[in-house]
Amino acid sequence: xxLDGHTHLFSQFGFLRxxxxxxxxxxxxxxxxxxxxxxxxxxxxxxxxxxxxxxLHAATERYPEYLCAFGTxxxxxxxxxxxxxxxxxxxxxxxxFKFHPWLQAFCASGREMFPIVQEAVALDVPLLFxxxxxxxxxxxxxxxxxxxxxxxxxxxxxxxxRDYWREALYAAMEYENIILQFCGTPDIAMRExxxxxxxxxxxxxxxxxxxGDSCIExxxxxxxxxDVSDAAKDAILGENLKRILNL
Amino acid sequence: MSIIDAHCYLGDGVxxxxxxxxxxxxxxxHGVSHAVVNSTDQYSAVYNREGNDEIIRAVSEHPDRxxxxxxxxPWYGQKxxxxxxxxxxxxxxxxxxxxxxQGCFFTDTIVRRLIQHAAELEIPVYCHTGTPIHALPLxxxxxxxxxxxxxxxxxxxGWADGWYDAGTAAKTAPNIFIETSYCAIPLIANAIRLxxxxxxxxxxxxxxxxxxxxxxxxxxxxxxxxGREMILGDNAARLIGIRI
Numbered sequence: 469x470x471l472d473g474h475t476h477l478f479s480q481f482g483f484l485r486x487x488x489x490x491x492x493x494x495x496x497x498x499x500x501x502x503x504x505x506x507x508x509x510x511x512x513x514x515x516x517x518x519x520x521x522x523x524l525h526a527a528t529e530r531y532p533e534y535l536c537a538f539g540t541x542x543x544x545x546x547x548x549x550x551x552x553x554x555x556x557x558x559x560x561x562x563x564x565f566k567f568h569p570w571l572q573a574f575c576a577s578g579r580e581m582f583p584i585v586q587e588a589v590a591l592d593v594p595l596l597f598x599x600x601x602x603x604x605x606x607x608x609x610x611x612x613x614x615x616x617x618x619x620x621x622x623x624x625x626x627x628x629x630r631d632y633w634r635e636a637l638y639a640a641m642e643y644e645n646i647i648l649q650f651c652g653t654p655d656i657a658m659r660e661x662x663x664x665x666x667x668x669x670x671x672x673x674x675x676x677x678x679x680g681d682s683c684i685e686x687x688x689x690x691x692x693x694x695d696v697s698d699a700a701k702d703a704i705l706g707e708n709l710k711r712i713l714n715l
Numbered sequence: 716m717s718i719i720d721a722h723c724y725l726g727d728g729v730x731x732x733x734x735x736x737x738x739x740x741x742x743x744x745h746g747v748s749h750a751v752v753n754s755t756d757q758y759s760a761v762y763n764r765e766g767n768d769e770i771i772r773a774v775s776e777h778p779d780r781x782x783x784x785x786x787x788x789p790w791y792g793q794k795x796x797x798x799x800x801x802x803x804x805x806x807x808x809x810x811x812x813x814x815x816x817q818g819c820f821f822t823d824t825i826v827r828r829l830i831q832h833a834a835e836l837e838i839p840v841y842c843h844t845g846t847p848i849h850a851l852p853l854x855x856x857x858x859x860x861x862x863x864x865x866x867x868x869x870x871x872x873g874w875a876d877g878w879y880d881a882g883t884a885a886k887t888a889p890n891i892f893i894e895t896s897y898c899a900i901p902l903i904a905n906a907i908r909l910x911x912x913x914x915x916x917x918x919x920x921x922x923x924x925x926x927x928x929x930x931x932x933x934x935x936x937x938x939x940x941x942g943r944e945m946i947l948g949d950n951a952a953r954l955i956g957i958r959i
Contacts, residue, residue: 483905570876601876602847629875630897630923631815631846634730652875654897655925656731680900682935686928693927 470688471503471706471715472496474596474625474651474673477527478509484678489527493534496676499684502706503715505563507538507596509678512571517541518552525560536713538564538596542572543580550587557591563713564594566625569604576609585617594621594712596649599636600629607632611639614646621712623647625673633657640665647712649673650691650704658694667700671709716944717959720750720926721951722841722870722894722918725781726769728756733922735773739780745926748948749957751782751918753811753841759786760816763798771805782957784811784841789825790818796832808955809839815846821854830862839866839954841894845877852877856884859891866954867891868916872898872906882909889914892954895946896920900932912942916951 475496478486486509487495496504506527511520517540524537539556541549556562565588569576576597588595597610607628614622627648628636637660640646648665650658651673661670674687691704709715724731725738742750752773753759758766763786770783785802787795787810799810810833812826819826821842833840844850852873859867867890873881874897882905885891892914893906907915919929933947952959 484901626875630871631875652897652899654923655928656923675899678899678901680904680935683900686900686931686935689931690928693925 469702469706470501471505471672471709472501472674472676472684473505473623473649473671473709475504475506475676476509476678477506477524481509487677489530489535492527492677493531495681496684499682501684503534503536504676505538505673505709505713506535507566508540511540512568515542521552521556521560521562524562528561536563536715538562538566540566540568540572541584543567543574543578543584546580550583553584553587553591557593562593564588564596566596568598569609570598570601575604577612581613582616585613585620589617589620594623594647596623596625598626599624600626600632607636607639611643611646614639614643618643618645621645621647623649623671625649626651627653627657627661630654633661637661637664640669647671651675651687652679655690655693658690662694662696662700662704667696667703668708670704671712672705717748717948717952718746718930719917719948719951719957719959720747720919720921721868721916721955722896723750723752723921724755724923725752725773726754726758726766728754728758731755731922735777735781739777741921741926742780745930747926748959749780749782751784751809751841751951751955753784754786755813756816759811759813760788763787763791763795767798767802767807771802771807774806782955783807784809786811786813787829788817789814789823789829792825792828795829799829799832800836803836803838809841811841813843814849815843818849820849821858826858827861830858830865834862834865839868841868841870843870844881845871845874845897847877852880852884855891856880856888859884859888863890865890868954869893870918871896871920872902874898874902878902882906885910885914892916892950894918895933896924896929900935903932903936907938907942912938912945913950915946916954917947
């Protein structure tokens with residue numbers, strides 16, 4: 469079973485062409501993905517996150533057995549962000565929230581995130597962050613939230629990428645409520661993380677279609693090539709995410 | 716077709732560890748005929764000579780499989796320049812800078828002085844890029860514009876968030892080549908669209924990434940057979956002077 473915990477549904481972003489939900493699901497299925505967490509991309513840079521949350525909801529309504537959504541809000545919107553989080557989970561059935569601090573122009577460790585994390589705890593959903601790039605999304609900036617809110621589930625969406633993976637590893641060792649997502653993560657980092665943190669807190673994501681329409685093959689092969697047991701690979705490729713999201 | 720890995724590491728680094736036996740086995744199992752190697756970690760930061768000596772030994776043992784680049788920390792000034800000349804006289808073929816570990820800007824005087832020696836030695840210069848604050852593509856662009864006769868290899872094409880500037884830098888400075896390790900497939904395609912295939916080099920950055928992952932990426936690129944050959948080997952052979 470392959471559950472892709474990190475995909476983006478969008479129409480156009482810079483020179484990247486997105487696709488509609490139908491093509492999106494067809495392409496994932498053709499690469500043997502059994503289900504996916506879908507998130508916005510355009511919504512990170514536009515004021516009205518409601519509009520993009522509604523778009524994600526339309527996609528999950530169309531493919532309820534296949535897609536679940538992580539919405540987004542702008543932390544600076546204050547109480548508006550909180551009520552939108554409640555709408556996303558209670559009315560739209562979303563399973564978590566995604567933040568991209570540098571695209572959304574806030575600092576992951578900033579005070580405006582505190583009520584957001586508290587609300588996520590109240591709603592019992594995880595928060596997934598882009599991480600691995602300064603100045604707003606270093607792995608330890610996000611880990612600071614995990615430190616302040618031990619009851620929150622915080623997913624490092626790229627496990628530090630190339631430049632911050634040692635910080636991400638450190639963060640996961642230090643804070644048990646951190647989940648490491650292998651998504652654009654270097655091979656050396658995945659090996660060390662599985663060895664030191666254990667496969668239970670590692671989940672798979674592809675970033676589809678940002679790294680190309682055929683990126684699933686590449687991302688899955690990175691996991692399959694790891695020198696770990698088949699059980700550990702299965703856990704990382706799907707079972708852990710299923711457990712974390714209560715799917 | 717001959718595949719050249721234009722950038723990977725060899726040696727007993729604190730984090731990056733690989734001996735030449737493992738390196739050659741990995742090359743064999745992936746059909747890679749030649750690899751360009753240098754030291755990293757403590758060797759690129761401080762113990763340049765010890766790192767370079769290991770590379771000199773490896774390339775002299777396997778001259779048909781390995782080409783070596785020297786690591787020199789620009790902060791060593793004249794001592795560093797002397798080390799670079801010693802390495803080139805001992806058979807290494809280029810300079811590899813890792814300003815992320817060495818702690819200087821591409822535009823700093825200490826870097827420019829070292830590049831002046833690389834220019835006199837007529838060797839290519841590999842530069843790690845993509846890591847703020849010291850290793851970003853536009854810094855490399857300014858350096859490359861000031862040394863138009865030196866060929867610069869932009870390591871990892873500015874990955875991750877430096878990719879926005881990677882194509883711009885290479886388009887502005889025609890002496891910049893882009894090395895593909897870690898770069899997502901659409902970013903490599905974007906670079907090809909901006910500067911053509913002639914200045915794109917396949918590299919693995921192994922053991923950071925791996926030959927397996929990086930070769931699969933090039934296979935998945937939408938590219939004609941000739942373009943793929945150029946990226947996988949011909950461009951590096953021409954630039955670095957590797958006979959394949």
